[in-house]
Amino acid sequence: MSLAAEAFVSQIAAAEPWPENAILYQPLREDQILLSDCASSLAVQAYLRMLGLPVRVQCRANAEYMSPSGKVPFIHVGNQVVSELGPIVQFTRAKGHSLSDGLDDVQRAEMKAYMELVNNMLLTAELYIQWCDENTAAEITRPRYSSPYSWPLNHILAYQKQWEVRRKMSAIGWAGKTLEQVYEDVSQCCQALSQRLGTQPFFFNKQPTELDALVFGHLFTILTTRLTTDELSEKIKSYSNLLSFCRRIEQTYFESQDRDSQLGASDYSKGPSLM
Amino acid sequence: MELLCWGGDWDLPSVHTESLIVLAYAKFAGAKLTVKLVDWTWRTITATVPQLHHEGTSVTEPTQILNFLRQNRFNADYELSAKQGADTMAYIALLEEKLRPALLHTFWVDAENYANLTRPWFASHSPFPLNFFVPSRQASVALSRILLTKAEAPLHSVAEVEGKIYSEAKECLNLLSHRLGSSHFFFGNTPTSLDAFVFGYLAPLHKATLPSAQLQQHLKQLHNLCQFCTNILKSYFSEAASGSAPASQDAVDANLQKLTQLVNKESNLIEKMDDNLRSSPQHRPSRPHKPEAKPSSLATARNLTPA
Numbered sequence: 001m002s003l004a005a006e007a008f009v010s011q012i013a014a015a016e017p018w019p020e021n022a023i024l025y026q027p028l029r030e031d032q033i034l035l036s037d038c039a040s041s042l043a044v045q046a047y048l049r050m051l052g053l054p055v056r057v058q059c060r061a062n063a064e065y066m067s068p069s070g071k072v073p074f075i076h077v078g079n080q081v082v083s084e085l086g087p088i089v090q091f092t093r094a095k096g097h098s099l100s101d102g103l104d105d106v107q108r109a110e111m112k113a114y115m116e117l118v119n120n121m122l123l124t125a126e127l128y129i130q131w132c133d134e135n136t137a138a139e140i141t142r143p144r145y146s147s148p149y150s151w152p153l154n155h156i157l158a159y160q161k162q163w164e165v166r167r168k169m170s171a172i173g174w175a176g177k178t179l180e181q182v183y184e185d186v187s188q189c190c191q192a193l194s195q196r197l198g199t200q201p202f203f204f205n206k207q208p209t210e211l212d213a214l215v216f217g218h219l220f221t222i223l224t225t226r227l228t229t230d231e232l233s234e235k236i237k238s239y240s241n242l243l244s245f246c247r248r249i250e251q252t253y254f255e256s257q258d259r260d261s262q263l264g265a266s267d268y269s270k271g272p273s274l275m
Numbered sequence: 276m277e278l279l280c281w282g283g284d285w286d287l288p289s290v291h292t293e294s295l296i297v298l299a300y301a302k303f304a305g306a307k308l309t310v311k312l313v314d315w316t317w318r319t320i321t322a323t324v325p326q327l328h329h330e331g332t333s334v335t336e337p338t339q340i341l342n343f344l345r346q347n348r349f350n351a352d353y354e355l356s357a358k359q360g361a362d363t364m365a366y367i368a369l370l371e372e373k374l375r376p377a378l379l380h381t382f383w384v385d386a387e388n389y390a391n392l393t394r395p396w397f398a399s400h401s402p403f404p405l406n407f408f409v410p411s412r413q414a415s416v417a418l419s420r421i422l423l424t425k426a427e428a429p430l431h432s433v434a435e436v437e438g439k440i441y442s443e444a445k446e447c448l449n450l451l452s453h454r455l456g457s458s459h460f461f462f463g464n465t466p467t468s469l470d471a472f473v474f475g476y477l478a479p480l481h482k483a484t485l486p487s488a489q490l491q492q493h494l495k496q497l498h499n500l501c502q503f504c505t506n507i508l509k510s511y512f513s514e515a516a517s518g519s520a521p522a523s524q525d526a527v528d529a530n531l532q533k534l535t536q537l538v539n540k541e542s543n544l545i546e547k548m549d550d551n552l553r554s555s556p557q558h559r560p561s562r563p564h565k566p567e568a569k570p571s572s573l574a575t576a577r578n579l580t581p582a
Contacts, residue, residue, distance in 0.1 A: 109450035113365035120368035171416075171423040173336070192361035 018095055019078050022055045025063045026073045031147045032061060035225050036126040041073040043085050043217025049253040050208045051097045061148035089210050099209045107204060111211045114196060114203065121189035122218045124174060125182050131165040133179055135228050187235045194239040201248060208249070216249045280325040282312040282400060285482040288512050290396065292378065294325040296337040296475030302511040303466040306349035314400040319409050337475070341468055352467045359462050363469040366454070366461070369447060370476050376421050377444030377490055378476060383417035384433060387487040445493045452497040459506065466507070478504045
């Protein structure tokens with residue numbers, strides 16, 4: 001989106017309140033969605049729940065192609081479509097809903113820095129494990145990614161995506177890494193997050209911010225997704241404060257809200273629970 | 276230890292961000308590096324720069340080199356708490372994700388800067404016939420990195436991402452400026468690896484004479500970041516600093532290095548007080564006092580250095 005278009009959109013956005021019929025689109029939950037997309041989708045859901053904005057989750061096999069940026073998840077609010085957490089945060093702020101207004105400049109800088117740490121390390125590691133580890137790619141990623149399509153399109157699309165991700169990995173210098181090095185990076189990233197969180201309930205003490213939503217999305221998804229080995233989730237399990245952080249957000253924003261609103265299973269899209 | 280890196284220009288020890296990071300960290304940690312320039316050799320095209328050689332092993336990539344130096348007891352982050360270590364990682368990720376794409380664009384993709392500054396510099400520092408290949412190869416690496424990491428779909432053109440990467444980079448500079456505030460370094464009074472990274476990213480942008488300079492203009496408005504670069508250049512890379520360097524380079528102990536810095540700072544303070552005294556009305560100086568103040572402070576620093 002160009003800057004002018006962005007400014008235009010945010011002006012329009014400010015005019016209208018958040019509608020009741022907002023929809024979040026993601027790939028099919030059971031058969032198709034991949035670890036990284038699931039994490040991003042959960043982060044957006046957690047963010048919107050922290051703000052108390054209602055959104056209905058719809059699974060579509062072609063969600064990736066419906067999205068304006070080619071990335072999932074995206075939300076459809078009124079007559080606008082916004083994809084990914086960063087732009088969605090801007091969009092909700094334009095509508096007057098924000099989690100980080102109480103932070104000062106230094107805290108905001110710190111929050112942005114940690115969000116980039118999660119994107120730079122956890123998200124990239126997820127992509128690496130999905131597409132560059134041949135075991136995972138052959139057993140899980142390619143079959144799942146291409147599950148809605150028939151032969152020969154399934155092979156073409158899966159290999160095309162794999163080629164794309166691998167090109168990205170070599171551009172950022174991850175192509176030469178081994179799986180062990182990637183696990184080591186994940187471990188370092190979790191250690192940094194764990195140190196930053198300390199004994200606080202959220203990263204910036206009492207109030208959740210978009211950073212909490214992002215970290216929760218990634219850690220929770222890694223913890224509850226079965227891969228070829230469980231080495232990735234083991235890395236997180238060694239940090240007890242991160243585990244209880246995930247548990248706390250799950251309880252506060254997913255379980256209790258679902259119980260209160262009685263929306264039932266159709267709105268409950270987080271997948272399996274911790275415990 | 277021998278470091279292979281791109282040479283310096285524009286008042287910088289190296290024009291290359293990654294090389295600058297390593298050079299700055301080595302100064303902060305008191306590691307003695309023999310700098311070997313890659314300029315005018317065939318390694319401009321074969322080697323990954325910067326590259327550290329030590330007793331048969333070679334390490335590339337700034338993060339790996341910094342880790343290697345830490346393992347060899349050259350640690351500038353010795354005094355950081357665990358949380359500050361975590362912050363360091365986070366801010367380095369912020370620089371990589373938000374600032375690096377725009378820097379690559381400014382130096383390698385922006386047509387005016389590339390034609391008038393970057394290509395001439397790298398071409399004139401590569402041997403014939405590599406001067407025809409080295410700049411264009413680096414430019415295409417930079418462009419593909421920007422497109423692959425920032426473009427929304429694989430076939431989009433660079434024009435569509437320009438606006439986005441520049442606004443992200445300006446935001447990143449603002450965040451860094453807020454974080455630095457009025458302090459000398461990011462974590463108190465001694466420089467750490469985060470300072471080395473920020474310096475490596477900002478110094479070329481601060482010093483290069485760019486024909487098309489929208490990001491540079493933005494940096495110039497953030498005075499504390501400019502001051503930060505100037506300070507590091509002055510206290511670690513200027514002639515005066517290299518004059519006092521031999522004394523500190525013998526000191527392997529990082530604490531000794533810190534003591535030296537402290538003494539330097541104190542002698543600067545004394546110098547300032549001295550200046551103030553001399554410029555006070557009852558003691559009008561008969562000669563200009565600025566030039567002679569410098570060597571005297573150096574002498575004190577040297578005398579007080581235990582090594």
